[in-house]
Amino acid sequence: MNVKKTGSNEPKEWVAEMRLIREARDKSAFAALFQHFAPRIKSFLIRSGSDPVMAEECAQEVMVTVWHKAHQFDASRASVATWVFTIARNRRIDLLRKERRPEPEELPWGPEAEPEQADILVLQQETAHLRTALKALPDAQRELIEKAYFGDLSHREIAEQTGLPLGTIKSRIRLALDRLRHAMK
């Protein structure tokens, strides 16, 4: 079961909605996801240089993609926000730069079809840590990171930033990848 942590300061995780979308093609779950993410995607695209009309259209398309790719979402590898971010980012590259985005080789899943609930919780906790750390950064540094992600910084300018709080989550993902590769053998 997905435990929804409402009533505290914990962010909503949207994992239950994703499951409903994937397994029951539930449109009210989709509507809830839409109300939350579409305005954020629209803002993300406008800040990346898209005009508002294109951003509106594109945010709708991204949400349609979320619906059609719902079966690919894996809560033990990424939060819903992260997964939606990657879809929006790829669409932005498509739209504003008209280029392909080469992707690494897919790591196919091992024998366990369903991700373990414990893995999901750990990932959620680590993501929450990162989010807290990000909020605690000095304004100037957080703004630089935002600029990098919203498409305003070159690689060279990104290189001038240091000190991201990625430590724990990095080792956690590394462990998950090791386990995945091991399961495939």
Added chain:
Amino acid sequence: MTETIKHHLTDALLMGYSAGALPEAMNLMVATHLSLCDTCRAQMESFDILGGCLLEDNTDAVAMDAGALDATLAMLEDGEDVPARQIRASEGVFPGPLQDYVGGDLDSVRWKPIGMGVRQAILPTSGTASARLLYIPAGAAVPDHGHQGIELTMVLQGAFSDEVDRFARGDVEVADEDLEHTPVADISEDCICLAVTDAPLRFKSWIPRLAQPFLRI
């Protein structure tokens, strides 16, 4: 497999890849390295999570148009579910993303000689950086050169050594203005590399300099 890689991508490249800020040729380099290196893959996925946090906490969300939800719900019926991307693990010299650009493995490359036994093949990418494959015969050297921008060289077969270190399969050398070097391939095997530059190389000797406009390097 990944434990033998000693020279990794920089955080700036991994963050740039995650943020979608890199030119296509550099994205190709990153995707190719990530296919061989779980260390960098984990780092990149952490940067994706950072992107998710920024999206989530974006304080100036922009309201969607009235009727946007209904319009989107109506669109759900049209499309079809998207099958998972299948960039399969490659058994060959080139990892999957690179095979996509070459149209196959090593035997599909159309090499052009660039002198001193060294051969290259330019890969089709758009944008401000360019990507090419380099074939350095065993024991041969790439002419001594400096860099105007950044040069990323990843070994796919064999190994080379230069003033910095020795680089073997999966290793990436990140060179910039401060480095002038002469990479030399190991004598045991021909060396094949993927090289990405965001500005032309500066060769020291006059022959490669003269040839540079024709070679597009």
